[in-house]
Amino acid sequence: MSFELVKVVVGMSGGVDSSVAALLLKQQGYDVIGVMLKLWAEEGFGRENQCCSLESANQARSIAGQIGIPFYLMDASDLFYNSVVEPFIHDYLTGLTPNPCALCNPVVRWKMLLQYADVLDAAFVATGHYVQTIRDDEGRVHLFRGIDPKKDQSYIISRLSQNQLSRSLFPIGALEKTQVRAISREFSLYSAEKPDSQDICFIGDGDYRSFLQRKAGDRIRKGAIVDELGKMIGVHDGLPFYTIGQRKGLRISAPSPHYVIGKEEGQNQLIVSARREPAMQRILLVSCNWIVAMPIAKSFPAIAQVRYKSKPLDVIVTVENENTASLSLVAPSIETIACGQIAAIYSPQNEVIGSGRIMETERIS
Amino acid sequence: MTLEILAKQNYNIDMESTHQYFDYAATTPLHPDVLAAMMPYFQTCYGNPSSSHFYGQQAFLAVDDARVSLANHFALNSTDDLFFTGSSTEACNVVIRSFVMKYWLKCQNPGHLLLSSVEHSAVKETALQLAAEGFCDIEFLKVDRYGFISLDELKEKIRGNTVLVSIIAANNEIGTIQSLSSIYSICQEMGVPFHTDATQYAAHVLFRAKDIADFVTIAAHKCYGPKGIGAVLMSQPHEPILPFVTGAKQENGRRAGTQNVPYIVGMAKAYEILQHEAPTRFAKEADFRDQIVRALEHKISDCVLTGDRSQRLTNLASFAFENVDSLLLQSFLDQNGFCVSIGSACKSAQKRGQQQLIEIGLGDAWINGGLRISVGMNTTQNAVDALIPLILAGVEKIRAVYQ
Numbered sequence: 001m002s003f004e005l006v007k008v009v010v011g012m013s014g015g016v017d018s019s020v021a022a023l024l025l026k027q028q029g030y031d032v033i034g035v036m037l038k039l040w041a042e043e044g045f046g047r048e049n050q051c052c053s054l055e056s057a058n059q060a061r062s063i064a065g066q067i068g069i070p071f072y073l074m075d076a077s078d079l080f081y082n083s084v085v086e087p088f089i090h091d092y093l094t095g096l097t098p099n100p101c102a103l104c105n106p107v108v109r110w111k112m113l114l115q116y117a118d119v120l121d122a123a124f125v126a127t128g129h130y131v132q133t134i135r136d137d138e139g140r141v142h143l144f145r146g147i148d149p150k151k152d153q154s155y156i157i158s159r160l161s162q163n164q165l166s167r168s169l170f171p172i173g174a175l176e177k178t179q180v181r182a183i184s185r186e187f188s189l190y191s192a193e194k195p196d197s198q199d200i201c202f203i204g205d206g207d208y209r210s211f212l213q214r215k216a217g218d219r220i221r222k223g224a225i226v227d228e229l230g231k232m233i234g235v236h237d238g239l240p241f242y243t244i245g246q247r248k249g250l251r252i253s254a255p256s257p258h259y260v261i262g263k264e265e266g267q268n269q270l271i272v273s274a275r276r277e278p279a280m281q282r283i284l285l286v287s288c289n290w291i292v293a294m295p296i297a298k299s300f301p302a303i304a305q306v307r308y309k310s311k312p313l314d315v316i317v318t319v320e321n322e323n324t325a326s327l328s329l330v331a332p333s334i335e336t337i338a339c340g341q342i343a344a345i346y347s348p349q350n351e352v353i354g355s356g357r358i359m360e361t362e363r364i365s
Numbered sequence: 366m367t368l369e370i371l372a373k374q375n376y377n378i379d380m381e382s383t384h385q386y387f388d389y390a391a392t393t394p395l396h397p398d399v400l401a402a403m404m405p406y407f408q409t410c411y412g413n414p415s416s417s418h419f420y421g422q423q424a425f426l427a428v429d430d431a432r433v434s435l436a437n438h439f440a441l442n443s444t445d446d447l448f449f450t451g452s453s454t455e456a457c458n459v460v461i462r463s464f465v466m467k468y469w470l471k472c473q474n475p476g477h478l479l480l481s482s483v484e485h486s487a488v489k490e491t492a493l494q495l496a497a498e499g500f501c502d503i504e505f506l507k508v509d510r511y512g513f514i515s516l517d518e519l520k521e522k523i524r525g526n527t528v529l530v531s532i533i534a535a536n537n538e539i540g541t542i543q544s545l546s547s548i549y550s551i552c553q554e555m556g557v558p559f560h561t562d563a564t565q566y567a568a569h570v571l572f573r574a575k576d577i578a579d580f581v582t583i584a585a586h587k588c589y590g591p592k593g594i595g596a597v598l599m600s601q602p603h604e605p606i607l608p609f610v611t612g613a614k615q616e617n618g619r620r621a622g623t624q625n626v627p628y629i630v631g632m633a634k635a636y637e638i639l640q641h642e643a644p645t646r647f648a649k650e651a652d653f654r655d656q657i658v659r660a661l662e663h664k665i666s667d668c669v670l671t672g673d674r675s676q677r678l679t680n681l682a683s684f685a686f687e688n689v690d691s692l693l694l695q696s697f698l699d700q701n702g703f704c705v706s707i708g709s710a711c712k713s714a715q716k717r718g719q720q721q722l723i724e725i726g727l728g729d730a731w732i733n734g735g736l737r738i739s740v741g742m743n744t745t746q747n748a749v750d751a752l753i754p755l756i757l758a759g760v761e762k763i764r765a766v767y768q
Contacts, residue, residue: 070699072692118766
């Protein structure tokens, strides 16, 4: 009797999570193919893209050899540059704070992995993300937080479409990190424990401000720092270099500390205040991605997360249309939220209902 | 399940391969006779050639015999005109570093190094490093669409302070064989030393070193010899080489370190076998190569042969496909049991794609689509017949998915 194993393309990083993911799939009887995507990185800083350095590629290749699966390097640098790096620059220039990882997953990582899967007639793609999925009776995939609350990555995975999720496997989502480490040790995998880097993977010196200066310095202008009444109290180096809530580095002489509370793009003014921003009560989302389908209820209670690993907030979601929704906070929050970031919306059962891009926040007046 | 059990289920750890090998330009299996010639020098005649006792003398003699054999094969004037290195990359390194550094030491300013734009990284990266350190200035000779340098440009670019011209004999990715005797004549007329990286060339052409260059660097492993052994051949009387692997006085002070006796023996044997088998070997290679070229050119739309049609390595067929990322094609073929190669990536930030395809002037839609298929000793007609439709299927599939 002969039969064909189900093929899975696994995105590997050389790290412990994706290595164990590949190992588990192999043990479960899949025909596993390891892949690493080579992304774009700024040159001239003696460092490669932090997600896919030559060192990680060699590490992933060793692990693939240990597990007994083929491993290939794919070039995604053009796609990554055009669909992640350029929007990153553009967002900053237009007053937004981009989240490149959230963008990279649907438009680069999953896109490339699935296209590659199509070339090889592979049914699924898989990664070492800490999320869980369940397929319902109608074949629709539901997305849930990973079991390990400290490692849950559903926030970032919330940007994947139903189509992408329906062909994705997440073999370690139901494991704790300690269990993943134990499996890696049990099989003596050569995987690395990479520290969680806060750096953006493609920036040469890790500093987004100097990156913007290098890539778009000619489009960034100095301007006035003004207080709430419009009185000029200092000079800023360019609006993209400041974030809402920022206190340090303003270089203004004032008796009390001032906080950045807004940007006036038209007049190129940075607005600061001696008072912190008032608490936020409403968030407007655009580019919404509903994991299963747009909710039928126009308005419903839910839990929102506005940053990776930030404290979940109780909200009432109001769905305007397929693309747009708003979140009203049950208890106003003093959290600083930058427009351009992602908000993920959860049910009380830890299911991801959807996510959107924060376009506007309303504060208590 | 333990890893050992996992490993045994796995194709790429199994020694019995299920894959067809079409990458002889990357490396070759050892010829059985080469292995047989090497075997005594691992456990029986394992002496150090520098030792003055019985074992040392045995080993010394083995290295000497190998040197004589290779000197004969490449028609060198003397056995002293050859020294062994750890690879052809190292051989290229020592030649380039020697000329650049001797000039620097003498004149205290950077000499001029003239390279083709399609050098292997063994030459190119070595030169770039020396230039970055300020020891030389590099100028690159452009190549035409077939991969040839221009002899006129060569003449124009040679200067009073040109320390060395280095041009790859046969390109490792597109297979083009340069007009070596013409290049060499120009260099001789203008009094500039000429080095050629003949790593690929030496395995597919019988030649006398003195007909092609002052310095010829070769390896064993493209010619059914072992990996990890190379040599520098010198065809003219020359100034002493400035070694960069220093230590004791092995290889007449040109390369320190205990000679790798079994590998040196293996290298000599590999070229000795080549001398005998050349006509049949080259004819068989060229037959398969031409079948592949004809079939792919005929069957695949938007496919070009890269490199020159006639002046090319007998075993190497190379192509570019429009709108195909050959990384994908290569892995598709590997998944289906066929091992081929693709071009090395361009290192420039400005341009993505495969360096050699950019150098021969292909457009943006082509430069990610380079594929190299190289045949050899164990290639069969059945394998060639199976490879062709598979490449066709792969190209069509990739174009459909990525359109």
